[in-house]
Amino acid sequence: MTQQQHLLDLKELRVDRGGVTVLDIPSFSLCQNEFISLIGPNGAGKSTLLLSLLGLMKHETGTVTYRGAAVASPAQWLDLRRRTAMVLQDPLLFDSTVFDNVASGLKLRGVGRTEIKSRVATYLERFNLAHMAQRSARKLSGGEARRVSLARAFAVDPEVIFFDEPFANLDPPTRQALTEDMDRIIRDRGIAAILVTHDQSEALRMSQRIVVMNAGRIVQQGTPAAVMNHPVNEFVANFVGMETILEGEVANNRHQQLTVRVAGGEIDTVGDDAPGTQVYCCIRPENVTVTVGHPENKSSARNHFEGRIVEIAAMGPFLKLRLDCGFPLTAYVTRESFTELALYEGKEIHASFKATSVHLLPRRAV
Amino acid sequence: MTRIFRMLPLFVALFLFSAVASVSTSWAAEQKNLILATTTSTQDSGLLDVLIPIFEKQTGYFVKTISVGSGQAMKMGEKGEADVLLVHSPDAEKKFMADGFGVNRKLVMHNDFIVLGPANDTAKIRGTKTAADALKAIAKANALWLSRGDNSGTHAKEKGLFKAAGINPEGQKWFQQTGLGMGETLNVAAEKKGYLLADRGTYLALNKKAHLGLEIMVQGEPKLLNIYHVIEVNPAKWPKVNNAGAKAFADFMVSKKTQEIISTFGKKEFGSPLFFPDAGKKPESLGL
Amino acid sequence: MDVILEGFSKAFQLLASLDREVLGIALLSLKVSGLATLFSLVIGLSVGTLVALTSFPGKKILVSVVNTGMGLPPVVVGLFVSIMLWRNGPLGYLELLYTPTAIVIAQTVIATPIVMGVTIGAMQNLPANLRLQILALGATRVQMVWMLIKEARLPLMAGVMAGFGGVISEVGASIMVGGNVRGYTRVLTTATVMETGRGNFDMAIALSVILLLFCFAVNYILTYIQQRERPR
Numbered sequence: 102m103t104q105q106q107h108l109l110d111l112k113e114l115r116v117d118r119g120g121v122t123v124l125d126i127p128s129f130s131l132c133q134n135e136f137i138s139l140i141g142p143n144g145a146g147k148s149t150l151l152l153s154l155l156g157l158m159k160h161e162t163g164t165v166t167y168r169g170a171a172v173a174s175p176a177q178w179l180d181l182r183r184r185t186a187m188v189l190q191d192p193l194l195f196d197s198t199v200f201d202n203v204a205s206g207l208k209l210r211g212v213g214r215t216e217i218k219s220r221v222a223t224y225l226e227r228f229n230l231a232h233m234a235q236r237s238a239r240k241l242s243g244g245e246a247r248r249v250s251l252a253r254a255f256a257v258d259p260e261v262i263f264f265d266e267p268f269a270n271l272d273p274p275t276r277q278a279l280t281e282d283m284d285r286i287i288r289d290r291g292i293a294a295i296l297v298t299h300d301q302s303e304a305l306r307m308s309q310r311i312v313v314m315n316a317g318r319i320v321q322q323g324t325p326a327a328v329m330n331h332p333v334n335e336f337v338a339n340f341v342g343m344e345t346i347l348e349g350e351v352a353n354n355r356h357q358q359l360t361v362r363v364a365g366g367e368i369d370t371v372g373d374d375a376p377g378t379q380v381y382c383c384i385r386p387e388n389v390t391v392t393v394g395h396p397e398n399k400s401s402a403r404n405h406f407e408g409r410i411v412e413i414a415a416m417g418p419f420l421k422l423r424l425d426c427g428f429p430l431t432a433y434v435t436r437e438s439f440t441e442l443a444l445y446e447g448k449e450i451h452a453s454f455k456a457t458s459v460h461l462l463p464r465r466a467v
Numbered sequence: 468m469t470r471i472f473r474m475l476p477l478f479v480a481l482f483l484f485s486a487v488a489s490v491s492t493s494w495a496a497e498q499k500n501l502i503l504a505t506t507t508s509t510q511d512s513g514l515l516d517v518l519i520p521i522f523e524k525q526t527g528y529f530v531k532t533i534s535v536g537s538g539q540a541m542k543m544g545e546k547g548e549a550d551v552l553l554v555h556s557p558d559a560e561k562k563f564m565a566d567g568f569g570v571n572r573k574l575v576m577h578n579d580f581i582v583l584g585p586a587n588d589t590a591k592i593r594g595t596k597t598a599a600d601a602l603k604a605i606a607k608a609n610a611l612w613l614s615r616g617d618n619s620g621t622h623a624k625e626k627g628l629f630k631a632a633g634i635n636p637e638g639q640k641w642f643q644q645t646g647l648g649m650g651e652t653l654n655v656a657a658e659k660k661g662y663l664l665a666d667r668g669t670y671l672a673l674n675k676k677a678h679l680g681l682e683i684m685v686q687g688e689p690k691l692l693n694i695y696h697v698i699e700v701n702p703a704k705w706p707k708v709n710n711a712g713a714k715a716f717a718d719f720m721v722s723k724k725t726q727e728i729i730s731t732f733g734k735k736e737f738g739s740p741l742f743f744p745d746a747g748k749k750p751e752s753l754g755l
Numbered sequence: 756m757d758v759i760l761e762g763f764s765k766a767f768q769l770l771a772s773l774d775r776e777v778l779g780i781a782l783l784s785l786k787v788s789g790l791a792t793l794f795s796l797v798i799g800l801s802v803g804t805l806v807a808l809t810s811f812p813g814k815k816i817l818v819s820v821v822n823t824g825m826g827l828p829p830v831v832v833g834l835f836v837s838i839m840l841w842r843n844g845p846l847g848y849l850e851l852l853y854t855p856t857a858i859v860i861a862q863t864v865i866a867t868p869i870v871m872g873v874t875i876g877a878m879q880n881l882p883a884n885l886r887l888q889i890l891a892l893g894a895t896r897v898q899m900v901w902m903l904i905k906e907a908r909l910p911l912m913a914g915v916m917a918g919f920g921g922v923i924s925e926v927g928a929s930i931m932v933g934g935n936v937r938g939y940t941r942v943l944t945t946a947t948v949m950e951t952g953r954g955n956f957d958m959a960i961a962l963s964v965i966l967l968l969f970c971f972a973v974n975y976i977l978t979y980i981q982q983r984e985r986p987r
Contacts, residue, residue, distance in 0.1 A: 155890075155891055157890055179895060182890065182892075182893045185891075187887075187888070189884055189888055191882060191884060196905075196908075205892060206892045206893055209893045239983070257892070500850065502853060507952065510949070513953070516937065519937070529939075531853040531940075532937065533853060533934040533936070534949075547843055648952045649952070650954055651951065651952045654952075654954070673953065673954035676956070677954040705842070705843070707843065707847070
């Protein structure tokens, strides 16, 4: 995190439901121009956190400050909400025209007619909605409705914008296009943003910081690279897509060249851990190379295993292979190489990966 | 649709305006309100539609005519919910007076009751001299009889006739109660081809318009007279009643001019008058 | 039956010639039932919204009571309003019995639970997150409530129409508290009953045709509303 000016700060937030604490955030902040992605499984408290930042969630304790000033009274909350915007998973459009929908936030703020007209026109244009300004919101497709809800949010010129899975249930091309539109406007206008998402690629692409939540707590936060490649625990590792997680013990450490003994093999990696340390070895599937026969000297991979394909599953443009190399290993191959290598379940293969592709997590000994 | 919603405030304003208007008229008319509880027969014959506007014009009172059975009209009088009654149930009226609920009972007019029946006369009562004999024949033939059963003056009269004939019709298969007004009961009898007791005025008025297919079987017996009295509700019992108005209405009903109108009402349309003016006469002179 | 044919032909003559009496009765019906609907809208909408948007102990019971009230028999309402308004009753000093105001009161009592019940239902049927979205858009509490009402306006209007349809075709309460006084509290339904009793079938049919037209208009609007959907 760079030393930027804090925009929105949250302290000591606790939300209880039915006697159970569902959200417990000691501290959370958003900086000027920052884009944060909130990821985590369902029920992690991401949406609750978002709503709490706008004072829309009943909470037991917690203080919010905006640009250093406390937000406490209803008037202050209203002021904060009028400097921000929120896009929820459902477009939740109003039963009127596209124009009226986009204008609704401005109307609530008492903006004058001519000003509304020009601002709405700008955002109808940006979201490619100008030709349907007078259409009833009832007659829009799913993608069009999302665009209207985005335009409605941006039309109020927010300083901060919150997205709660705004593109869920959209087809990939629509999703892609909308993400790009949204990203462009946020950069152009210097808007700070928090995005709740299930989609890691979305989180990776846009955010400066990723916050991983689980069971009402922030488990890890940092740059996308830090979170993806250095998950702090098994949960984060699993969640960010570390398909292979092996229990092991550091066998020896020679100038930070480690050998980790796992059930059914030894894995070379790098690190400072002393021999005897209990660890997890985490390996991202896209970092595992699969070949038929021994790979020629072209490979600089230090780890090299013979194994067998146990299961093949489609993963979009990739195929996900479950391998048995004495220990379970997961690898992605492109459809192209899948055909080229003539792979099938049960086929003998070779798997290799670099020592630096192995991410070690400390593990408490049983 | 949206245009309708934009016009909504206009509608609202209109409604509110008319609301204020209607409420304020009811306030203005308050002092002058007079509640007349009367029988369905006076209303259904159309006589009151002629007389009330004249009375209102003369006196400035606003008459709320509540047309119910004579029984209910007297109940309203007993509770002070009416100011003046125009009813035709002499026995009940006497009790009403004796109990002190009314003052100044005045004879206004009469017409007569008739026993009606279907043209084919299944009980063979056509031309029978007395209603009692006719009822006996009907009971014997198990011919359908329709009773209003609503405690009206007509119903009271009918009960008296059955009693005189020594018949208890309650619960008999051939005896049906409609619980409706005179006009409606006539309609029912016409449809079901039954016998019934009706006042001549309503029968003539209705038969002219609807052609009931019912014919007069028994008439002319003094017992079948249908006598209307006007009664002021006793202001000593109910201080809230409009006794001045009640007095004015009673006086109006027995005035010479009104009696004249009564004597000619319906003559043109039905060939004979529906009511006969009796103001100032003694009930005994009618053969009671 | 030629009575029916004759009745209809005379009825249409009455309608076509804009018969004063018929027109007056129709207008009074519209005015009285319209006002009652308007009052029930004001009461039903505000209380219904309050109930729908807040939570408090006993809310379920209250909602059940309101839903039961949606089917209040008009004669029962008529009876109780009469008792209240009797000269010697608790509100007798107002001298309202046998006035159009009394009919408006009784019909308001009949229509209010309908509007209130529909309001509660409509508000609770809105997407749960809509309130959050509106607040997040920068709405004050008042603005939020107003926007929610606007969003629920179609079912609300359906409720208002149902209420209006209920009270304009209701006869029991109108005759009990209004008394069917000519030119004053005589509305379409009470006039129809009376004219039928008098054998004036032409008049009765003319009045019925008007009543039918009103009911048809109400149902047409209802159907139109029910065929619309909420946006995504």
